[in-house]
Amino acid sequence: MKIAQEELEEIRRLEEMLHRPEIRQSPKAVAELLAEGFVEFGSSGTIYDDRDELIAGLAAERVEPASQPVIACDYAFRSISPDAVLVTYRSIAAAMGDSPSRHALRSSIWQRIDGRWQMIFHQGTLTTPRP
Template identity: 60%
Template sequence: MANSTVLIDEIRALEEALHRPEVRRSRTAVEALLAEGFVEFGASGTRYHRAEMIELLCDEDDEPADGELEATDFSLMPISSDAVLLTYRTVRRGSDGPERQALRSSIWKRTGERWQMLFHQGTLTRPAASPADG
């Protein structure tokens, strides 16, 4: 596997590309990022397969109604010679609603010369405790 710093930067960039509206609305971009056999367990508890996820993303509005997404605490763990597990935390701060936090995990696999997402899960969580809350 490549240098771990370079690899986490590459996988993180691919993951965060899927957060951007212009990528999410591009069928070509999403098809390139999601592997055949892709499955997502959404934060809502809904299970999505590749074809329906592509349709859902391509049909999204220009601006997310529930605010900007901030992703932090990225960690990468190799799970085989051609697959990695990426975990991180997201916070979505709505302009008129409550903050929504989730723990996220994605399995990325190398297919030929590129990485593709094979699995994703989002789990809603409470805000992380700060050291002062200790």
């Protein structure tokens, strides 16, 4: 069964919310987006499999006041089941000070749980800029 385009746009909006500092620093907002049992393979190689610890870590992130928003592009959506979607895309975090821009290939699995979409898995893999 194919998932409606409106739902895919909703998933994209939810995905991009997790890039925003004001959402990442709100434990309540992040808890609504990440399902119980959530797992992430971070671009650093770290495995995050303790949802509560991850939420606390995001809330404590230091954000540079002049930081640019993360750009997300090249989205692709693949239905896994009537209630699950694999989302893949590229993210670009702008250069800050001496740090170069960070390009990553990202994948997430979103599942409809109790009538709302929640992320159950995420992976970020650093990559080079597109030519």
